Amino acid sequence: MTPTQATALLEAERDRTLRRLADLTGDFDSIVAASLDTNADDEHDPEGATIAFERSQVDALVGQARRQLKEIEAAEERLAAGTYGVCEVCGARVPDARLEARPTARTCVSCA
Template sequence: MENARELLAAERRQAIRRLASLTGDFEQVVEAAYDANADDEHDPEGATIAFERSQVAALVQQVQGQLTEVEAALDRLSAGSYGICEVCGQPIPEARLQARPTARTCVECAS
């Protein structure tokens, strides 16, 4: 299980780095919008800026969800329930946990 803690810590660090990068990207898009014409309907760049802002916001939300999953897995690890399927109660195969350290279910229950 110590390997699991290392995998989860690495995944957490990666998510935090990605979130910091995306936040910087979002700030750049917002800054670009300040320099652009505020009339998106008639500005050919307006739709692009709005799309980019929406896309970055969606990515930020996705990474925040991933970070929440990592935190939940760390909580399960501390509680002693990590690696136990939340549906059937059987152990989650080590290969699945290696591939997806935040897994809450075994392969059979996931499908």
């Protein structure tokens, strides 16, 4: 994989992750706003999950998206250093197919 191809993959991954983060942040804000506008006892609601549970789920997904952004930054640093696509465990080349599927991969399939 060429550096140009890797850069394009990482940029696409960053764009996807930023869109996901924006959507999740909007969802979180909507859940919080909805809970402020009601005095419902959601902890004893037989209809389903509590607002606190939903808020916690979205918060966990936001954290996951933020960690993914850090992984993208780390991959960009490896690209700049010339170590992108090199397994951090055994030093073998990470197959292009793995990088295409998971642009932030740090290891080859055998070491994963």
